[in-house]
Amino acid sequence: MLIDTVGENLNLAEKVHGAANHVFVFLEIFAREGGIQSYVKDIFRAYSELKPGCRAEVFLLRDSSHCSNPFESDNLKFHYFQNQFSQIGRLTMAVALLKFLVYKRPQHVFCGHINLAVLIQTLCQPLGIPYTVLTYGKEVWEPLKKQEQRALASANSIWTISRYSRDRACAANGLDPQKIKMLACAIDSNKFIPGSKQPELVEKYGLDSTKVLMTVARLWSGDIYKGVDVTIRALPQIAKVFPEIKYLVIGRGDDQPRLAQLAKDLGVSDRVVFAGFVPTEELMAHYRLADAYIMPSQEGFGIVYLEAMTCGVPVLSGDDDGSADPLQDGKLGWRVPHRDPEAVAKACIEILQGNDQRCDGQWLREQAIAVFGMEAFQQRLQELLLS
CATH class of the missing domain: 3.40.50.2000 (Glycogen Phosphorylase B;)
Structure with missing residues (x-):
């Protein structure tokens, strides 16, 4: 009392x-x-x-x-x-x-x-x-x-x-x-903004005259749901249409050796670039390298999709997770079965062809900021x- x-x-x-x-x-x-x-x-x-x-x-x-x-x-x-x-x-x-x-x-x-x-x-x-x-x-x-x-x-x-x-x-x-x-x-629209590719990063990762797919994810063996291995499996099919394709993987973890071996086994090791850890303040410059952000994952939400879209980069996600919200049920990006390399390959080809409104970087940015x-x-x- x-x-x-x-x-x-x-x-x-x-x-x-x-x-x-x-x-x-x-x-x-x-x-x-x-x-x-x-x-x-x-x-x-x-x-x-x-x-x-x-x-x-x-x-x-x-x-x-x-x-x-x-x-x-x-x-x-x-x-x-x-x-x-x-x-x-x-x-x-x-x-x-x-x-x-x-x-x-x-x-x-x-x-x-x-x-x-x-x-x-x-x-x-x-x-x-x-x-x-x-x-x-x-x-x-x-x-x-x-x-x-x-x-x-x-x-x-x-x-x-x-x-x-x-x-x-x-x-x-x-x-x-x-x-x-x-x-x-x-998403902080003042932090993530569209821009040109930095020449020093293009040179660093060997991306000159290439189409670039990108994923930002922890490469932990317990997080294979991020779908990096699925995207690697999709690369041979994508390369038939876009021979200059490269896949930039940002992140680190104990699963990288397995992923590198998978790329080697599929004959695409020269197309996969493991960038390692990139500090948050340098992520924007890396998003600008990408022609498409690809993560066929199972996310609670997926802030990385918003970061990419706000930088004007089209995105691909899984079709049975929280990414439905940032992608607005597919209005703003491609949603595919998250463990299906063929579906990922087909969607990546569509994105790189650039004939869809969801590839319009300025429109993507405006839509993402309006809601998020x-x-x-x-x-x-x-x-x-x-x-």
């Missing part, structure tokens, strides 16, 4: 000076790069531009204060709990978060990963604080532990990035589809925060 009274008094005082009305809790954002991290950074970027009344505290389990963080501001305050002993870090964050919830009583808590959902439910429910769980992709596509399912079922809402992720999560875990809200990935640009993302985020 006393702790409640103290909490209410602090809450009143905080309102006078601008209390945080939202709390975000994530595993890690700055310590590593990936789709989830990029998505969350877009949330921070959009949140920073919301009306001044929105203020949030951000708890980061695996990040440290030494990480470069461009989002620290008056309306976004960060707390770091990285510890060499993971359980100690988790306990320290749980205690700090509980104190914050008791004394500051924020309006809403946003849980950034299913692995934190049970903790957030445990802390928020007794205090009557509503919470939302953010989901991204395959982490919720299979049946979860019962306690995680309960944490999702008890949430005020669940955010996800695509219809496909929503449907798979609901089917696997018995969730109510009405509880799930869409916050699709966003940062302005649209910010508007949707504000709608969700107010709902």
Whole structure:
């Protein structure tokens, strides 16, 4: 009773000076790069531009204060709990978060990963604080532990990035589809823009006088669903129509030797260029090398398709995944069975022939930005925060 009274008094005082009305809790954002991290950074970027009344505290389990963080501001305050002993870090964050919830009583808590959902439910429910769980992709596509399912079922809402992720999560875990809200990935149109091919990159990768297919993907043996091997298998058929074809693969991982051997076995090793890891800030220049972005994959969404389209590059995806959203059900690109080399080859030939509106780079860019640009993302985020 006393702790409640103290909490209410602090809450009143905080309102006078601008209390945080939202709390975000994530595993890690700055310590590593990936789709989830990029998505969350877009949330921070959009949140920073919301009306001044929105203020949030951000708890980061695996990040440290030494990480470069461009989002620290008056309306976004960060707390770091990285510890060499993971359980100690988790306990320290749980205690700090509980104190914050008791004394500051924020309006809403946003849980950034299913692995934190049970903790957030445990802390928020007794205090009557509503919470939302953010989901991204395959982490919720299979049946979860019962306690995680309960944490999702008890949430005020669940955010996800695509219809496909929503449907798979609901089917696997018995969730109510009405509880799930869409916050699709966003694209920064000021960062990804069309342009000419950089001569030094053309020379570096041996792409002079060639047609270039490109994929950006982790080359991990556990991620063969990205479809790099399928595209390699399609190359002999594509080469019959476009003898100058080359395939630029950006990414690294333990599956590269297998992929290189596959290219050799098929007689196309001279057509496949493994570029290795390319930093995010250099990706735009690499997209500009491509005549087509090819990834017959199974994605939760597929931000890379948006990046390519915003650079004016036509795209190919799988036909049974979250890419249906960025490709707008095929309006903006080719969707093919994701393990079918013949279908990939046929679509690649159509793209390289360039007779379809989906090959119009300027039109592609305009369409992608209209639905998935940062302005649209910010508007949707504000709608969700107010709902």
